[in-house]
Amino acid sequence: MLILTCPSKLQLLEGVLRKSLPQALPVYGTVMHINRGNPAQHEVVVDSWPEFKAVLTRPCKEVVKDTWDYYANLHATFYRDVDACRAMLENAEAIDWSKAFQLQGIQDGMYEVARDIAKARHVHLKPYLYQTALHPGPPASCPSWLKSDSFHIGTLIPSHATVLNEVWEFGGNNRSLCYLEMLVCYFPNACLMDKEGQLVSWSLSDPFACLSHGYTFPQYRGQGCMGAVLQSISKKMHASGFPLYCGVLPENRSSKQALKHQGFHILPGTYYMLIVTPALDLKK
Numbered sequence: 001m002l003i004l005t006c007p008s009k010l011q012l013l014e015g016v017l018r019k020s021l022p023q024a025l026p027v028y029g030t031v032m033h034i035n036r037g038n039p040a041q042h043e044v045v046v047d048s049w050p051e052f053k054a055v056l057t058r059p060c061k062e063v064v065k066d067t068w069d070y071y072a073n074l075h076a077t078f079y080r081d082v083d084a085c086r087a088m089l090e091n092a093e094a095i096d097w098s099k100a101f102q103l104q105g106i107q108d109g110m111y112e113v114a115r116d117i118a119k120a121r122h123v124h125l126k127p128y129l130y131q132t133a134l135h136p137g138p139p140a141s142c143p144s145w146l147k148s149d150s151f152h153i154g155t156l157i158p159s160h161a162t163v164l165n166e167v168w169e170f171g172g173n174n175r176s177l178c179y180l181e182m183l184v185c186y187f188p189n190a191c192l193m194d195k196e197g198q199l200v201s202w203s204l205s206d207p208f209a210c211l212s213h214g215y216t217f218p219q220y221r222g223q224g225c226m227g228a229v230l231q232s233i234s235k236k237m238h239a240s241g242f243p244l245y246c247g248v249l250p251e252n253r254s255s256k257q258a259l260k261h262q263g264f265h266i267l268p269g270t271y272y273m274l275i276v277t278p279a280l281d282l283k284k
């Protein structure tokens, strides 16, 4: 196992991972961010080089000091050989299972491996099973479906994180607030505001370069707000060369409709978000 720090190797890895899309999406997005300034201070671990069989991205050691902070402790994995993935995830040098963390990936084997390890280590693993929505090409400028002309597109600022934290289903605590502030500061986002500058709808992106935290206040839903926000953030992401993708719950019809209207395709298979915690109560 080795940590890839050499910029030319990381560039090479980005190119190799591009050929393994969509399965490599969260790892590919993280490596892209690492190669473009590394705002979340992540690093890449491979089982071997250059012929790697498993890749893991994770925050650099000094970044997440809080044992319970699974928001910031983000990991993603991609493998060509499931045994190599198992060896990687079992390796205490690669993942510290005594801390809360998140593991994302689009391959069934990584979930099965992580579930087995969590069981053997007696730690709690909660799987969230999403579908992957991926845009096949440059975002098209669809005519705006927005029913009101009293809204305008903008960019979030860190003080908005308080509102985002109140409505986020995984939010409502200080760790989630810090995480949202970090996303707003360092990663592309877009929002829609009313005439008074109050938030109506927004979408963020995260260290995996995954679109996330899409939200429209209930009174504004079904008017094309998310469509307008998606168009704006998609243009920003595409302009920097990022893939356009996100995870969506299979039963979230509104979200899937809004995405499909913007040209996203729902892929077969599962986008796994696994939350591993040594104990259950993270709100303290």
Ligand SMILES: CC(C)(COP(=O)(O)OP(=O)(O)OC[C@H]1O[C@@H](n2cnc3c(N)ncnc32)[C@H](O)[C@@H]1OP(=O)(O)O)[C@@H](O)C(=O)NCCC(=O)NCCS
Binding pocket: 145, 201, 213, 214, 215, 216, 217, 220, 221, 222, 223, 224, 225, 226, 227, 228, 247, 248, 249, 252, 253, 254, 255, 257, 258, 261
């Ligand atoms: C999902 C959510 C963000 C959608 O926001 P929204 O502003 O209502 O989205 P839009 O109005 O742009 O699109 C949704 C609806 O408009 C319709 N629509 C969008 N673009 C359209 C178009 N060009 N033509 C016709 N209809 C369109 C969609 O069919 C959809 O209708 P439905 O809700 O009846 O299925 C919102 O419901 C929400 O905040 N939900 C809670 C949080 C959440 O689930 N977030 C998503 C996480 S992946």
